[in-house]
Amino acid sequence: xSATLSAPALTGADLTLGYGGRTVVDGARxxxxxxxxxxxxxxxGSGKSTLLRSLARLHTPRSGDxxxxxxxxxxxxxxxxxxxxxxxxxxxxxxxxxxxxxxVVAYGRHPYRGRFGTGDDEGQxxxxxxxxxxxxxGMAERPVDELSGGELQRVWLATCLAQDTGVxxxxxxxxxxxxxxxIETLDIIRDLAxxxxxxxxxxxxxxxxxxxxxxHIVLLHSGVVRADGTPAEVLxxxxxxxxxxxxxxxxxxxxxxxxxxxxxxxxxRHA
Numbered sequence: 544x545s546a547t548l549s550a551p552a553l554t555g556a557d558l559t560l561g562y563g564g565r566t567v568v569d570g571a572r573x574x575x576x577x578x579x580x581x582x583x584x585x586x587x588g589s590g591k592s593t594l595l596r597s598l599a600r601l602h603t604p605r606s607g608d609x610x611x612x613x614x615x616x617x618x619x620x621x622x623x624x625x626x627x628x629x630x631x632x633x634x635x636x637x638x639x640x641x642x643x644x645x646x647v648v649a650y651g652r653h654p655y656r657g658r659f660g661t662g663d664d665e666g667q668x669x670x671x672x673x674x675x676x677x678x679x680x681g682m683a684e685r686p687v688d689e690l691s692g693g694e695l696q697r698v699w700l701a702t703c704l705a706q707d708t709g710v711x712x713x714x715x716x717x718x719x720x721x722x723x724x725x726i727e728t729l730d731i732i733r734d735l736a737x738x739x740x741x742x743x744x745x746x747x748x749x750x751x752x753x754x755x756x757x758x759h760i761v762l763l764h765s766g767v768v769r770a771d772g773t774p775a776e777v778l779x780x781x782x783x784x785x786x787x788x789x790x791x792x793x794x795x796x797x798x799x800x801x802x803x804x805x806x807x808x809x810x811x812r813h814a
Contacts, residue, residue, distance in 0.1 A: 550577065550612055551574045551576055552576060552742035553598060553611055553612075553628075553744075554573070554608075554610045555571065555572065555594070555607060555608070555609050556572050556608045556610070557572065557606065557607040558571045558572070558604045559605045559606045560604050566605075566766060567766050568590040568593055568594050568597070569766045569767055571763070571766075573598070573768075573771075575743070576742055576759075577709065577740045577742050579759055580732055580743045580756055581742075581758070581759045582753040582756065582757035583595060583746045583760075583761050583763065584746075584748075584750060584763070585764055585786065586786065586787055589765060589766065590763050590766040592634065594763070595631070595712050595714050596631070597609070598710075598712055599629055599631035600625060611629075617629070623654045624654075626654035626706065626708075627706075627708060628708050628709055629708055629710040629711075630710070632699055632700055632712070632714060633714050634718065638688050640686075642687055643683065643684055644679055644685055644686075644687055644690070644698050647687050647702055648670050648673055648674060648679075648683075648702050648705050649705065651670075651703060651704070651705030652666040652705055655707075666705075672704070676731055676734075677700050679694070679697050693720045693721060695719075696716070696718065696720055697720075697728075700713075700728065700731070704731075704735075708741075709741060710743075710744070711735060711741055712745075713732070713744070713745045714746045715746050715747065716728050717729070717749070725752070729752060729756045732756055745757070750791075753774070754774045754778055754801040755800065759772065760772065760774055760777040761777075769786055775799070778803060783803065787805070789807070791804065792804040
């Protein structure tokens with residue numbers, strides 16, 4: 544994983560977010576850095592997805608700042624210019640009927656195209672790379688409404704990669720995927736950081752996946768950043784047990800990888 548501390552590619556500072564009169568995130572700060580994977584974790588309703596959506600400008604903050612590298616104010620940038628720098632994979636998207644996988648992935652090239660779809664000389668090569676990286680090249684000519692949920696999730700991930708941005712935001716990207724494709728998706732996330740210098744912000748529910756893929760973890764609880772740091776610093780038994788409201792044991796392997804073990808009433812029944 545990334546060892547050096549790079550410059551921030553996208554920073555949210557003192558972000559307060561809400562719906563109607565209800566505050567969901569209060570005074571949060573998050574730095575996404577080039578070549579680093581940042582995982583957002585926390586119980587349901589802790590504000591993870593809302594915070595991620597605010598970084599993609601899909602949720603306007605009540606207060607706070609959103610800054611890209613070189614001090615650019617992300618909140619005032621033209622939508623197309625912002626879309627060349629930041630992309631988001633949401634939890635759910637509508638499935639277009641009768642559209643080929645290749646054409647859906649090509650949607651990611653919209654920020655680079657002119658009024659009549661011209662001016663994107665590199666587009667086709669980027670689309671092919673995205674199809675290949677996500678393992679959907681073999682289904683490129685299939686209609687997306689014939690795909691399984693897991694296949695469709697990978698197509699939308701390919702669409703994000705086709706957008707070719709320096710910041711990639713992923714909201715529960717392993718949802719609907721079987722074990723093989725969960726691991727392959729986590730591998731893609733690490734490749735984007737390690738080989739392409741992308742800054743990634745990823746919402747994950749699985750604490751062990753977060754420990755395995757992330758350089759940095761932000762733990763939210765009731766809309767407040769409760770802790771942030773390396774997996775070893777954040778994923779401690781006392782802190783996780785307090786935040787999640789149940790006993791969570793934590794162990795560190797010889798390779799330094801942290802593993803968490805939630806303990807329920809029947810956890811040791813067959814031990």
